[in-house]
Amino acid sequence: MQLIESIPNFSEGTDEKVIQKIVNDFTDSEVTFVDHTYDSYYNRLVITIIGEPENVKKALLKASDTAIKVIDMRKHKGAHPRMGAVDVVPFVPLKNITLEECIELSKRFARVLSERHNLPVFLYDESATSIERRDIDYLRKGEFEGLEDHIKEVKPDFGPETPHLTAGATITGAREIMVGMNVNLGTSDVKIAKKIAKAIHARSGGLAYVKAMACKFDGMTQIGMSNINYKKTPVYRQLELIKMEAARYGVQVVSSEFCGLIPLDALIDVCKYYLKVEDLDQKKIIEMNLP
């Protein structure tokens, strides 16, 4: 059986009714609903599902129909960059499926979505048609508000060269699995959190495959990270580097959490590092299940 993951991002993190409608489209479908997170600061809903490729595509189209119907981007405000009601839809290979098959799937999804709603759709990451178009920030530059001008320079891969009035445009594509982790710091000073995030972030001199950003969170601060190659940059290195950078400000790591799926081998690497184990054969790990 082929298995893929999708982590659609919708531009609504405040209105519980809208969130519930979109969530229901997934829980009513033949996919496994892994989790969802949303908050009004980013004003964004992020859902994680896994399932067989065609079932995932079907569920995504259904939920996208709902989102495009109920979300009006002209009224949307949030801290996270975004250009559409259905902002980003990644397709991630998990089991018995190649990246190439996920690229094809993302293109079929893009075609159907754009035709159904007369919506501009961009292909990013592994599905992109050029190196610069792989970068989501390049495609999303100017966000929803700047889309009308931006789209003249950076043409969509599917659909019209004018934004959808209320739904903007959508970005989709295949990518490798990503490990999401938030680390909560024992300080309410977001300036310190930002300095630490900068020290971790790849482009500002941190860890090669890690993006990091800081935000206020429940009276504390939080470093939100995504790791696009946990095999080369293991998860423990992220945490230990944060601890090291935080120490100069006398700040402690209070807690952490994973977002979405966690590959087993990412956890094995964590155990190997901290327990100083050289070899830890995945075949010897047993998931017990007693009556």
Next chain:
Amino acid sequence: MQLIESIPNFSEGTDEKVIQKIVNDFTDSEVTFVDHTYDSYYNRLVITIIGEPENVKKALLKASDTAIKVIDMRKHKGAHPRMGAVDVVPFVPLKNITLEECIELSKRFARVLSERHNLPVFLYDESATSIERRDIDYLRKGEFEGLEDHIKEVKPDFGPETPHLTAGATITGAREIMVGMNVNLGTSDVKIAKKIAKAIHARSGGLAYVKAMACKFDGMTQIGMSNINYKKTPVYRQLELIKMEAARYGVQVVSSEFCGLIPLDALIDVCKYYLKVEDLDQKKIIEMNLP
């Protein structure tokens, strides 16, 4: 499908031909051969297999036939306490099977083995008929050499009340899964290693569910541990306590290794502790398998 583990201990850790014969009995059977370890210091062969209950029992009987045929306990010397050629045979429930079913299975194994070879067999741990007989050290007191006298006081559960001339006696029973871990220390001073082992060992004031012993190993020293309740005494606590006790002697932990199976939730606890993660839902862990 029901799944159990067995970790039979045979009294031969030196003669490669004998070891290979016993190993072959398992690799030729319908069970999964997980691993085997042996050394001439303990002069003992420890094999880990998993499989369906009846297949495991069948493979164990076959290998026991071989061991009883080729091992002569009158010539056996080794650092590990032992009383028979087939010294200990535990049955461990893993999936869709109760401890009670494993107790029954161990009794059926004991009956067949004792009848086939006219061999005294003792039931231990969860299969034992009294509290004191649960303890393997109680049953094995006096070892092979003292068996003739000892067996008059502590009668076997199956078979004759006299030892088998060359194979001694066997101990079998059901027990819960155990996590085996060896920790290598950066000292060749076995006196220090013994002090650390004592500090970890339950009976001498250490961790409640942990047995620990020290030995010399490749110019270093090693603490060998078994943990009979990793849910209550998590694995990270063993390692951190060793580090703490070793620090007073200026000794470092060099490396560690697991022996046999490792339950996934034991590893999850390790990750949660070191990464400071509160919740780590097993459903979100994905074992990826890409073409």
